[in-house]
Amino acid sequence: MRKLISILNPVYWTTAQEVGEAVNGYTLTGGVFRRDTQVEFATGEILRMTHIARGLDSDGALLLDIVVNGHILQLPSHADISIKDYTEDYIQTGPGQLYAQSTRMFSIDRQSVPYSWNHTISYDPSKGKMPYLVEMLQATAIGSHYHPLEEVLEFSIQASITKGERSNQCPQGFTLVSAGPYCADENECEVGNPCSHACHNAMGTYYCSCPRGLTISADGRTCQDIDECSLGGNMCHDGQDCENTIGSYRCVMRCGRGFRRTADGLSCTDVNECQESNPCNQHCLNTIGSYRCACEPGFQLRNRRCIDINECRQRVCRSDQQCKNTRGGYTCIDLCPNGMTKGANGTCVDIDECRDGTHQCRYNQICENTRGSYHCTCPRGYRSQGVGRPCVGMYILHVFFTPSPLH
Structure with a gap:
């Protein structure tokens, strides 16, 4: 006292x-x-x-x-x-x-x-x-x-x-x-009502009050929400989170990482990280509650980047085929026999060695093209002395016999 x-x-x-x-x-x-x-x-x-x-x-x-x-x-x-x-x-x-x-x-x-x-x-x-x-x-x-x-x-x-x-x-x-x-x-409540909610006149002054769930702010006139969740005055159970609302709060399902609470707050749904944030530099694969980064077929993950796989190094084509690597794949090309080459339509066509100058005929030999190859021949009046040797001329002896009268 x-x-x-x-x-x-x-x-x-x-x-x-x-x-x-x-x-x-x-x-x-x-x-x-x-x-x-x-x-x-x-x-x-x-x-x-x-x-x-x-x-x-x-x-x-x-x-x-x-x-x-x-x-x-x-x-x-x-x-x-x-x-x-x-x-x-x-x-x-x-x-x-x-x-x-x-x-x-x-x-x-x-x-x-x-x-x-x-x-x-x-x-x-x-x-x-x-x-x-x-x-x-x-x-x-x-x-x-x-x-x-x-x-x-x-x-x-x-x-x-x-x-x-x-x-x-x-x-x-x-x-x-x-x-x-x-x-x-002076009744300030009747002259302009200075309060955002309820106004109470008092001798020489006034004071403002707020509905349940709200509290008066520092200016003494406006009401602001009471965050029951931060004050610990909620009645939520284990496995639930407290979600503040204007003037009250509600208890909602607690969702783990990779899940999102549904609008009604009663259940959880998977978050598709691939669609919402695309966290991968590569191909993103969503999983329940998470995601993983992977590469498209034909690529392999190296240093968080997708690198093309050269399948041709693995002998993926037949022995009579040629392997050509492509981005994310490969192509097997059928080989043509010696003396043949790929035509515009993909079929094997003969190579004219005599025309393109790739033959090996020497001296005075003549090149004759064959399907898939060629051969060297001697001109008329010459004969071959063997492979790789020049042609030599041939001499024709004409012998005429005059029959004698019978003696």
Whole structure:
């Protein structure tokens, strides 16, 4: 409770030193009023207090009833707590009505923690209004000390009240009502609706809220999705993955590598890597859950490249055929006998050695072509002396006999 010195806020507002024409709570209300307070800690706790002041008793003491409800930041009893000086604006919001607000700071072992206060005060309207639309209370030299043995908590504070920095103007979030004059709350939710979803008006301000599954973003106005999957707040089983959706999540089948989840999330289907990314420089063969790289027939894989296979080195053709390698294959070509060659139609045709000059007839021999070959002959009147030897002339002896008369 040491940090809640402001639980006595009505006391020091009532008795604050008046500066200039500003009035404190006792001057304004005669010590009879109701004050509803809400405290919001930066750590999320909310505390509500109701103070009912019933005037002074016969000894001049303020009679004050306090009802406390909510939660406060839990601190160790040995923590070093100090409360910073602060100011608080009091705004005349109507006849017999005030609104006060402030943002304060206390430190725990020299670590600062902010918390905000707002108060709604109601009193007898016949008591009149503050002399200013806005008055400012200054609280300084704040201290608290707890005595464990006596179980006594002592508070000390110095308070003064002056006119506000803009005493004749309504703060942001309020609208001037000249008939008062006083500052009436402006309903920001009706003037443009600044929230992306639900808008809630509050005194001098507003706040936005989000549907289930969404949370307010840093700007305080727009809603953003809560990723239940990353927060671990899902109820998915083993073998399932959590898939975030806007405002919720769903549990879907967990698929291994090489598989993809179907649209309904209930099963897995094979990924055809060959069609989607073609990871091979060669021929890609899809397999269930994977793929493999291979070469087309007639090629072999070498250093991640497909190299043509020279089938002719493997003697794939008959002995009477010639092998011709082609890209990815080979061709067997029938051979022609000696003295024959391939014609335009693929059949074997005779080679005329005598015409193309490839014969080996010498001297005065004559070349005579034959099918598939040729032979050398001697001219008329010559005769051959043998293979590779020149022809020699032939001499014809004509002998004439004259018959003698019979003797």
